[in-house]
Amino acid sequence: MKKILVAVGSGLKGGNTDQLADAFIQGARENGHEVQKFFLGGTDLHGCMGCGACQKNGNRCAVKDVMQQIYPYLEECDTIVMASPLYFWTLSSQIKAFFDRMYALSKENIYPQKDTVLLMTSEDDTETTFDRPDSYYRFIVKALGWNNTGTYYAGGCHMKDGKKQVPERHLNGAWLLGKSM
Numbered sequence: 001m002k003k004i005l006v007a008v009g010s011g012l013k014g015g016n017t018d019q020l021a022d023a024f025i026q027g028a029r030e031n032g033h034e035v036q037k038f039f040l041g042g043t044d045l046h047g048c049m050g051c052g053a054c055q056k057n058g059n060r061c062a063v064k065d066v067m068q069q070i071y072p073y074l075e076e077c078d079t080i081v082m083a084s085p086l087y088f089w090t091l092s093s094q095i096k097a098f099f100d101r102m103y104a105l106s107k108e109n110i111y112p113q114k115d116t117v118l119l120m121t122s123e124d125d126t127e128t129t130f131d132r133p134d135s136y137y138r139f140i141v142k143a144l145g146w147n148n149t150g151t152y153y154a155g156g157c158h159m160k161d162g163k164k165q166v167p168e169r170h171l172n173g174a175w176l177l178g179k180s181m
């Protein structure tokens with residue numbers, strides 16, 4: 001049984017990214033894993049201040065926001081799952097801030113060992129739609145010494161009958177990735 005933390009970096013509860021994350025979570029729970037989900041949109045999440053306090057204060061971040069609830073789970077989880085809509089060809093600002101704030105987990109640029117997953121949604125659906133965030137994600141995960149255990153990119157999430165909609169095949173794909181954890 002793994003401890004999995006899911007950070008949803010979308011502004012829309014129940015939106016496409018939230019739906020994709022929930023499908024992943026369902027699969028992971030069905031496989032017996034413990035999942036803790038945090039929805040970052042609409043919270044007081046701040047970017048990193050770069051003050052360096054976390055490097056002097058035993059990994060305690062000085063910014064008093066939603067990350068203070070998340071840090072204990074980040075420390076103990078095996079897998080960090082980040083879910084993001086594609087915003088202007090890259091990750092959402094919430095997920096970027098979440099990444100930057102994980103600096104507080106490090107000591108002398110060494111990070112605790114974690115597996116990671118990236119889930120994304122977008123309207124476009126071409127071969128290159130997710131190239132930029134995919135390349136950034138793979139680069140940073142390697143740079144921090146982490147282990148990418150899967151990505152799922154759901155392109156073609158269009159409005160249908162006035163509602164946001166993730167195609168069923170993508171919900172199934174994310175569920176399967178969750179099951180494979």
Ligand SMILES: Cc1cc2nc3c(=O)[nH]c(=O)nc-3n(C[C@H](O)[C@H](O)[C@H](O)COP(=O)(O)O)c2cc1C
Nearest residue numbers: 010015016017085086087088089121122123124157
């Ligand atoms: C500010 C903004 C920028 C976006 N940029 C892109 C983009 O570059 N490419 C794309 O395919 N879709 C883009 N979209 C559409 C979203 O990626 C897509 O609707 C996504 O599934 C929304 O997820 P959500 O329901 O979790 O917000 C953008 C949407 C917004 C609001």
